[in-house]
């Protein structure tokens with residue numbers, strides 16, 4: 486495999502393009518937004534600069550990595566030579582079905598079509614293509630250049646050969662792939678989201694404050710980030726939509742999102758990306774303080 490097409494150049498897409506390009510793959514990075522592509526290239530360059538400064542790569546490595554990435558705003562141009570497509574566009578089921586339908590027509594017949602979705606059924610996405618055995622989940626974690634895990638998700642029809650190819654390719658990227666089956670939330674979010682939801686419920690019921698809840702999990706369970714801080718980092722809207730997928734998919738009320746989470750998303754408090762969630766990020770950089778609404 487040589488040619489990788491990455492669809493979507495947002496938070497995840499730029500990181501995915503970065504890791505493939507750094508390992509010598511030719512990456513076609515596609516986004517409908519030229520501004521997103523520009524921003525993605527700037528982010529990749531900045532992240533590579535940081536690696537040069539830490540002497541983990543050379544200036545030449547940086548230049549080679551950047552030269553391995555070509556950007557496109559049209560899918561038909563970015564996909565025609567793909568050996569593997571990794572879709573990392575906005576988390577929206579209708580959008581992903583449309584992209585996979587187009588991709589099935591545009592990409593070479595033997596290309597593998599992967600999605601980085603956090604929660605949408607791989608089987609459902611695969612069903613709109615004529616090659617469901619070649620459709621698979623390749624769930625990278627954020628930030629992609631740093632995080633080791635790739636959750637490899639087999640749809641109902643995904644073949645053994647395609648699964649093995651993606652497991653092997655993930656290892657070549659320096660990642661640790663873990664194979665899981667296609668059920669709501671897969672493994673990562675099935676376990677993480679109920680924990681985050683329980684932390685929000687504990688706050689909602691007044692059992693403890695934001696700092697107390699995060700401190701218990703950081704110092705008591707050796708988590709690098711407390712669950713509320715992590716929820717802010719992921720995006721509260723993303724957490725809510727994943728919980729809804731699990732609630733619908735399993736039909737089990739235990740996944741019902743906490744009313745406080747629903748209220749915060751409705752109020753536009755989405756965490757770090759909106760400037761405020763459980764913490765206040767409006768001071769810029771990596772500084773945050775407890776959001777005013779959560780002060781005692």
Ligand code: NAD
Nearest residue numbers: 493494495496497516517518521573574575576602603627
């Ligand atoms: P994002 O909003 O940062 O980026 C999405 C990008 O997709 C945008 O640049 C947008 O312009 C582009 N896009 C929208 N429609 C498109 C189309 N038709 N063709 C090409 N590009 C299109 O989103 P993100 O956080 O990078 O998430 C992308 C995917 O990765 C989602 O499926 C999400 O669930 C998954 N994911 C996200 C995280 C995370 O922490 N952010 C972690 C793991 C997986």
